[in-house]
Amino acid sequence: MAKISINLATGSIQKEDIIVGIDLGTTNSLVSFINPDNQPQVINDTGKGILVPSVIHFDENNTPTVGNEAKDFLISDPQNTIFSVKRLLGRSYKDIQDHEDYFSYKIIDDDNDESLVKIKIGENFYTPIELSAVILAELKARAEHALKTKVSRAVITVPAYFNDSQRQTTRDAGKLAGLDVLRIVNEPTAASLAYGIGLSQEEEKTIAVYDLGGGTFDISILKIQNGIFEVLSTHGNTFLGGDDFDRAIVNYWIEQNKLTGDIPMQALRLKAEEAKKSFMHQNLFNDKIGDIFCALDKQTFEQLIADKVNETIISCKNALADAELETANIDEIIMVGGSTRTALVKRKVSEFFGKQVNDNINPDEVVSLGAAIQADVLSGNRKDILLLDVTPLSLGIETMGGLMDTIIPRNSKIPTKAGRQYTTSVDGQVNMKIAVYQGERDLVKENRKLAEFDLKGIPSMPAGLPKVDINFLLNADGILTVEAIELRSGVKQHIDVKPTYGLKDEEVEQMLLDSVLNAKEDVAQRMVIEARTEGEQMVYTAERFIEKNTTFLTSDEINETNKLIADLKNELTSNDKDKIHSAIDALNEYTRPFAERLMDHAISHAMKGKSIE
Numbered sequence: 001m002a003k004i005s006i007n008l009a010t011g012s013i014q015k016e017d018i019i020v021g022i023d024l025g026t027t028n029s030l031v032s033f034i035n036p037d038n039q040p041q042v043i044n045d046t047g048k049g050i051l052v053p054s055v056i057h058f059d060e061n062n063t064p065t066v067g068n069e070a071k072d073f074l075i076s077d078p079q080n081t082i083f084s085v086k087r088l089l090g091r092s093y094k095d096i097q098d099h100e101d102y103f104s105y106k107i108i109d110d111d112n113d114e115s116l117v118k119i120k121i122g123e124n125f126y127t128p129i130e131l132s133a134v135i136l137a138e139l140k141a142r143a144e145h146a147l148k149t150k151v152s153r154a155v156i157t158v159p160a161y162f163n164d165s166q167r168q169t170t171r172d173a174g175k176l177a178g179l180d181v182l183r184i185v186n187e188p189t190a191a192s193l194a195y196g197i198g199l200s201q202e203e204e205k206t207i208a209v210y211d212l213g214g215g216t217f218d219i220s221i222l223k224i225q226n227g228i229f230e231v232l233s234t235h236g237n238t239f240l241g242g243d244d245f246d247r248a249i250v251n252y253w254i255e256q257n258k259l260t261g262d263i264p265m266q267a268l269r270l271k272a273e274e275a276k277k278s279f280m281h282q283n284l285f286n287d288k289i290g291d292i293f294c295a296l297d298k299q300t301f302e303q304l305i306a307d308k309v310n311e312t313i314i315s316c317k318n319a320l321a322d323a324e325l326e327t328a329n330i331d332e333i334i335m336v337g338g339s340t341r342t343a344l345v346k347r348k349v350s351e352f353f354g355k356q357v358n359d360n361i362n363p364d365e366v367v368s369l370g371a372a373i374q375a376d377v378l379s380g381n382r383k384d385i386l387l388l389d390v391t392p393l394s395l396g397i398e399t400m401g402g403l404m405d406t407i408i409p410r411n412s413k414i415p416t417k418a419g420r421q422y423t424t425s426v427d428g429q430v431n432m433k434i435a436v437y438q439g440e441r442d443l444v445k446e447n448r449k450l451a452e453f454d455l456k457g458i459p460s461m462p463a464g465l466p467k468v469d470i471n472f473l474l475n476a477d478g479i480l481t482v483e484a485i486e487l488r489s490g491v492k493q494h495i496d497v498k499p500t501y502g503l504k505d506e507e508v509e510q511m512l513l514d515s516v517l518n519a520k521e522d523v524a525q526r527m528v529i530e531a532r533t534e535g536e537q538m539v540y541t542a543e544r545f546i547e548k549n550t551t552f553l554t555s556d557e558i559n560e561t562n563k564l565i566a567d568l569k570n571e572l573t574s575n576d577k578d579k580i581h582s583a584i585d586a587l588n589e590y591t592r593p594f595a596e597r598l599m600d601h602a603i604s605h606a607m608k609g610k611s612i613e
Contacts, residue, residue, distance in 0.1 A: 023373025027214025032372035045142035090166030132173035188220035190370030233322035241337035401529035419471035441514030
């Protein structure tokens with residue numbers, strides 16, 4: 001007897017797991033699906049609202065709350081409330097240090113430009129991947145509750161300018177949340193789909209997608225032809241958005257009220273957001289926070305944000321120049337992101353392009369709706385969009401700790417090219433083993449080894465100085481060429497690989513299934529290995545430092561450093577990433593002052609006898 005599944009929420013026959021489209025936003029996130037009428041629809045679970053604020057609060061038991069309930073804690077418990085985590089994805093501390101005062105929670109600086117940031121809540125450390133996964137898990141739960149069916153597959157959108165690291169961390173967050181991320185889609189492509197652009201094979205258009213969200217801005221120029229979306233250029237700023245409009249208002253109120261000392265920043269920020277939104281239907285905002293007067297008129301507001309809006313117009317000019325186009329070549333301007341509701345923004349964009357902007361679809365929802373359409377394409381339900389051939393499994397190389405570092409994610413259209421830069425981990429290293437793998441698991445031992453070769457003749461230099469570019473070129477026949485080149489010396493090596501050779505469809509499906517079933521354990525294990533690798537590097541560096549600088553250090557400094565090194569070595573045998581990170585931070589904190597002292601000594605010695613003009 002055949003079984004037929006009925007979706008209780010829609011009353012329709014359930015063919016298989018629904019694939020949802022997710023807009024993981026800086027300020028708000030939302031999830032959409034294709035309803036029984038074959039139309040994209042945003043999910044509003046039990047009346048909680050369509051928009052889920054991308055805010056997480058951790059209580060005293062370390063239990064997270066997401067959304068509007070968490071937003072209430074931005075004022076009452078700011079140090080345990082995370083917001084704008086998307087700004088931290090794939091970032092090192094160096095990337096965000098100039099914006100650190102924007103965040104009310106503790107971002108860890110571990111003195112390593114290449115390490116991704118960590119956030120400290122109480123005694124626990126979290127990566128942006130883990131925090132993004134908490135938001136995605138909430139969206140997944142809301143979708144399952146509303147649709148009355150299991151949701152395990154998703155399309156997630158990212159800004160067009162997101163680099164490999166940011167895309168991979170978004171994918172990792174999805175895996176950790178229990179989602180098989182079928183595709184990472186550019187937000188402008190998703191927005192175009194939501195407007196129905198590109199759904200017809202005959203349609204040919206060049207469009208500009210102006211996306212101004214809460215924390216990020218980008219402008220993308222797309223050419224759409226025969227159902228194929230090609231991003232001609234993209235330009236933007238990862239730290240420019242509606243949050244900056246709010247900050248401008250807050251600074252104005254601080255100045256008007258002559259505030260000093262302990263200023264209620266979060267309360268002012270939320271009140272500024274309220275004022276900004278009010279100008280969509282009124283010209284004057286007047287309110288108070290305690291004894292602080294929060295008054296502002298629309299004209300002053302537009303003066304406060306004029307420079308920021310002009311920055312976006314400069315980006316539009318740059319994007320057009322990069323695409324070698326003029327405003328007359330643009331057929332349509334699509335507005336995306338809640339901040340595009342601002343009247344000054346719409347006016348300036350329309351003036352620049354010389355035509356009316358298109359904001360017929362709710363700018364908050366347009367990306368998520370487009371992601372749902374892309375999900376529908378991947379499920380095989382739509383034949384009106386051409387899907388290019390894609391690589392069935394991710395391709396990458398082995399890195400320290402036996403981890404898989406994905407260079408070409410699965411479902412990437414081919415032909416394609418991608419690369420990443422690596423360096424040595426040991427002083428004087430002259431050879432580098434490059435092992436190429438195919439699969440979705442975080443540990444290479446769970447994936448399929450395709451090839452291995454050695455890059456020989458790297459100049460003998462201290463660890464971290466050599467720069468090795470590893471490039472993957474996947475041609476239309478599925479042949480992968482892997483090239484490694486040391487940039488300082490020009491030493492080069494390459495190999496050709498047939499990535500899908502010997503793999504049947506059912507074997508690919510089994511590898512994908514294994515990756516989903518083991519996603520949580522894989523990511524947890526990956527984070528322990530990464531912490532352990534970071535700790536081992538710290539031990540190596542600290543021991544070399546003591547060895548080389550004994551004469552400049554006191555016996556107490558040497559003894560305490562050796563004790564902290566021993567403590568870190570001890571924690572490295574554990575499987576507790578938080579304890580490893582704590583031991584790393586303790587060693588970093590103690591050694592920083594005399595490391596700076598030695599640096600000052602070296603500089604003064606180098607400058608001795610020289611005059612500075």
